[in-house]
Amino acid sequence: MKYVRYRDSRGEITYGVLEEDTVCEISGGLFGAREETGRKDDLGSVELLCPCEPSKILAIGWNYRSHLSDRPAPENPEIFVVPVSALLEPEGTIRIPDDAENVHFEGELVMVVGKKTREIQPSEAEEHIFGFTCGNDISERNWQKNDLQWWRAKGCDTFAPLGPAIVTDFNWKEGQIRTRVNGETVQSGRFAELLFDPPAILSYASRYVTLYPGDVIFTGTPGVTRPLQPGDSVEVEIPGIGVLRNRVA
Ligand code: MG
Numbered sequence: 001m002k003y004v005r006y007r008d009s010r011g012e013i014t015y016g017v018l019e020e021d022t023v024c025e026i027s028g029g030l031f032g033a034r035e036e037t038g039r040k041d042d043l044g045s046v047e048l049l050c051p052c053e054p055s056k057i058l059a060i061g062w063n064y065r066s067h068l069s070d071r072p073a074p075e076n077p078e079i080f081v082v083p084v085s086a087l088l089e090p091e092g093t094i095r096i097p098d099d100a101e102n103v104h105f106e107g108e109l110v111m112v113v114g115k116k117t118r119e120i121q122p123s124e125a126e127e128h129i130f131g132f133t134c135g136n137d138i139s140e141r142n143w144q145k146n147d148l149q150w151w152r153a154k155g156c157d158t159f160a161p162l163g164p165a166i167v168t169d170f171n172w173k174e175g176q177i178r179t180r181v182n183g184e185t186v187q188s189g190r191f192a193e194l195l196f197d198p199p200a201i202l203s204y205a206s207r208y209v210t211l212y213p214g215d216v217i218f219t220g221t222p223g224v225t226r227p228l229q230p231g232d233s234v235e236v237e238i239p240g241i242g243v244l245r246n247r248v249a
Contacts, residue, residue, distance in 0.1 A: 003015060003018070003051060004048055004166075006047060008039075023046055025039040030166070030213070030214065031114060047089075051112075051162065051163050052162075055214065056084065057082040057217075058205055058209075063194055063219060064195065076204060082137075083151070086154070086156060090245065093248070094136075094158050095157065095158045096228070102141040104139050104228065105179055105236075106179075106225055107134070107178070107179030107187050108137050109238060110162065110216050111201070113211045113212065113214065114127075117202065118206055120202065120206050125200075125203055128202060128206075129199075131167050132170040132198075133162060133163055134164070134177075134238050134242065136160070136179075137154060137159075138154070141227075161246045162244070163242075164242045164243070173191065176188065177190075179235065180234070181232055181234050182233055187222055188222065201217055232247070
């Protein structure tokens with residue numbers, strides 16, 4: 001199933017199931033009874049929003065060999081926290097702060113937690129993962145390198161585009177990701193190349209923090225990245241999930 005969150009033509013914010021180009025409204029939220037109400041809208045007539053409302057965003061650094069350059073592979077998932085105020089809707093505009101000089105894209109697979117998760121084993125992870133979506137972990141590389149914390153390097157407003165849909169039956173083991181800037185492919189990777197896979201990440205994170213339904217974990221970015229410029233269009237595509245498209249201002 002493909003779930004979206006959207007503002008409909010009445011201006012109401014709701015969740016729905018995406019079937020081709022039709023969104024079918026559901027009641028009960030993403031993690032409740034999820035019953036279709038019968039109301040349907042054309043996809044083109046609604047405004048897609050971030051597909052869930054996380055209480056926290058975790059993200060993994062250095063999770064593909066192709067992104068490590070000459071660094072050693074980490075022994076455990078290298079986790080950092082991004083404030084939820086950084087979330088940006090699909091089609092929303094990434095805003096580069098005036099004094100930022102080196103803002104990069106990072107296309108990523110994002111897992112969405114489906115139930116309260118604390119101290120689970122990797123073998124239990126599957127029943128705790130609701131689904132997967134696309135994310136772009138926008139990163140100011142100079143601040144990432146020079147600040148003690150990554151609160152602004154990774155956490156400025158609009159630095160966490162998320163969406164467009166959550167796919168519940170996504171087979172990440174055979175999935176792949178591409179990032180395009182102005183139509184040119186600038187990143188590609190296969191999720192089989194992840195150093196720590198989604199069950200390992202969720203299990204490790206749950207040893208230290210309780211995760212709640214709707215919390216999201218960005219799983220890391222492959223390959224090398226480069227600076228974005230105002231006016232760029234950046235797309236993160238995961239076949240089977242969709243395309244997360246954002247402009248840069
Ligand atoms: Mg990242």
